[in-house]
Amino acid sequence: MFNKGDKVSVLDEAIDGVVLSMNGDQVTIETADGFMMTFFVKELLKVQDTSNLMDSIRRVNVSEISKEKEIPKARSFVKEKKSKHEIPAPEFDLHIEKLVPNKRGMSNYDILTLQTETAKRHIEFAIRNRIPKIVFIHGVGEGVLKAELDFLLGRYDNIAFAEGNYQKYGQGATEVFIKQSAM
DSSP, X not given: OOOTTOEEEESSSSOEEEEEEEETTEEEEEETTSOEEEEEGGGXXXXXXXXXXXXXXXXXXHHHHHHHHSOXXXXXXXXXXXXXXXXXXXXEEOOHHHHOSOOTTOOHHHHHHHHHHHHHHXXXXXXXXXXXXXXXXXXXXXXXXXXXXXXXXXXXXXXXXXXXXXXXXXXXXXXXXEOOOOO
16 A cells, blocks of 8 residues: 555544554654654545646546536426316325424324314315315335325225325325216
8 A cells, every 4th residue: 555655644633644664553663854754644634746737637637626516407297287277185284293383282192183083074075165175195114104094094985096196295284086976
């Protein structure tokens, strides 16, 4: 790793020197002040001879540097096509922070009950008002609320549900489709 005569610098100290000898993983150097000191190999850093500036300049790859300096091209995104008259589906965030001002004192059971009751109210409202689609944002977490929501939605005959749009919601949403029956 080091050869006799290599210029080195000590990592954690302001000491520079020249390698005199090596014994295993220990290196003896002569400091710039003329002192003999021994360090471990991992404590030393080889210092390049900077006297030949042209060699250093030739080693620089100009094409790589110019690539780094280029302005990256803007990425194009495909937008969803929507008609101008299409009304977006109502979204209901079931995170407890959105439902109550302070959850202190509520058990996990209380929180889950409030979230499922809120979802049930929104489903009933959508059925009564003939809203064809709603979205519940439940988050990812451990999947307890999603499982409870799936169970609740499975109890309705006129409802179909699926994972929400991944690009828009990630994995933390469920889209609910309400089949309209002729009245």
